[in-house]
Amino acid sequence: MSKHTKFTESNALPSTVHLQTALSQPIRQAPQYIHTVQTPIYRASTIIFKDTNALNNRHWSDDYDYSYGTHGTPTTYNLADQIAHIEGAKYCLLAPSGLSAINLVNSALLNTGDEVWIPDNIYSPNHDHLVSLQQKYGVVLKIYSPTDLDSIQFSSQSKLLWIEVAGSITLEFPDLATLIKKAKAQGVMTALDNTWGAGLAFSPFDIYDANKSRDNEKLAVDMSVHALTKYPSGGGDILMGSICTIDKKLHLELLRMHALQGIAVSGDDCAQISRSVSHMALRYQQHHQNTLKLIPFLQSRAEFSQVLHPSIASHAGHQYWKAICQDGLGAGIVSVIFRAEYQVEQIQQFCNTLRLFHLGFSWGGPTSLVMYYDLKAIRKLPTPHLQDGWLVRFCIGLEHADDLIKDIAQALDAFSS
Ligand SMILES: Cc1ncc(COP(=O)(O)O)c(C=O)c1O
Structure with a gap:
């Protein structure tokens, strides 16, 4: 050399x-x-300072003071700006997965003795994280029914209210406006898991209150958490999460914990998601249209005692979905409950016989997915609005809806014969 x-x-x-x-x-x-059309990909741990002035005058809270990879690069800030724009927010932080964004909210805001309220249909790893905070640090976990908001009884210790719209797996649509007002009246912070709505079905910082004129009062959650793993990524191949806010003080509180925990995302992943975001709204529409096409077929099948989707008039919270999602949009997820006489082996056979639906967690990608759940094992409060029986969740991809219908029909026919 x-x-x-x-x-x-x-x-x-x-x-x-x-x-x-x-x-x-x-x-x-x-x-x-x-x-260029796409933002260049910066890969950085070290960022080289122009001179000692730039080094000494940097500030951790300034987006444009690039100082270290964990702080961000133009590539990561480009994606954060895109997500803030989609969600109608002012600020956005990125995290390596949706779950890590959830955990950041919990760990930044909750102290010993603080009460946190979660809906019974919350994304279950969020519940599990809060159980661990309860056991290790004495955070007090409370569970409310998303279909009965009187089950929320705030106390002077109440700090944080989690909201999920629509709820995981069973898709109840809560009265979002009332939840926000209830929390605000008690000075409780609201965090919405907005992965289902993706910033497209409704705006989390400009929520329609069905009882009031839109101009009277602007209802907004404090934080919107989004698993970018789903629709923004759109490929079923990249994990990421975000936390959007409109309040600078809150954003800085979260940013401080983000920095202290060394949370960072890859420039390559951000660039891929930024690229997918340009066609996200079109894909979201298509996932939704496909789902709407499947619903009448699912309702026609005698094997199912219930089909769960917010667009169905009898669905829990249908009226709130109609009021809040004014374009009639929603994620491509629909669940069914099999009649109670079907045993788990039959449900497993059904899942294994599907050809286009693949057994897997997550959603938002091009490939349709299926998962089965024991409702009794996942819900802690009574669910009188749900039938007994095994639940199967279909996450609808971008395949042609007719092919998806045929696939479910062949799996049902095989299993009935
Ligand atoms: C509603 C909801 N929130 C958050 C997450 C977590 O996202 P990630 O898989 O990126 O950790 C998921 C994942 O399935 C989810 O369904």
Whole structure:
């Protein structure tokens, strides 16, 4: 490695450094103006300061003071800006998964003795994380029914209210406006898991209150948490999460914990999601249209005692879905409850016989997914609005709806025969 290398005038290295030195130095810098359709991918742990002034005058809360990979790069901030825009927020933080964004909210805001309220149909790892905070740090966990908001009894210790719209697996649509008003009246912070709505079905910072004129009062959650793993990624291949806010003080509180915990996301992943975000609204529409096409077929099948989707008039909270999701939109998820006489082996056979629906967690990608659940094992409060029996959740992909219907029909026919 004794060979010397020659440098052109455009870089600042001495002209006779060793090859190994040359290969270890950043050589070509981006010109001041280069405009491309996609944001360039910055991969950075170290960010090189221009000079000691830049080093000493940086501030952790300034987006544009690039100082270290965990703080962010233009690639990560580009995605954060896109998500804030979709959600109608002012600020957005990124985390390596939806669950880590949820955990960041919990760990940044909750202290010993604080009460946190969650709906019974919450994304279950959020519940499990709060149980661990309860056991280790004395946070007090309370569970409310998403269909009976009188089950919430705030106390002077109440700090945080989690909301999920529509709820995981069983898709109840809560009275979002009342939940927000109830929390605000007691000075309780609200965190919405907005993965289902994705910022497209309704705006979490401008929520329609069916009882009032829109101009009278702007209802907004304090935080909107989004598993970007689902629709923003859209590929079933990248994990990421976000926390959007409109309040700077709250954003900085979360950002401080984000920095302290060393939470960081990959530039490559951000660039991939940024690229997918441009067609996210079109995909969301298509997932929804496919789901609407499947519903009458599912309702026609005698094997199911109940089909769960907010667009169905008898569904728990249908009226709130109608009021809040004014374009009649929703995620591509529909669940069914098999008649109680069907045993778990039959449900498993059904899942195994499907060809286009694959057994797997998550949603938001092109490929349809299926998962089965024992309702009794996942719910803690009574659920009089749900029939007894095994629940199967279909996450509808971008395949043609007719093919998906045929696939479910063949699996049901095989299992009935
Ligand atoms: C409603 C909801 N919130 C959050 C998450 C967590 O997202 P991630 O898989 O990115 O951790 C999921 C994942 O399935 C989810 O369904």
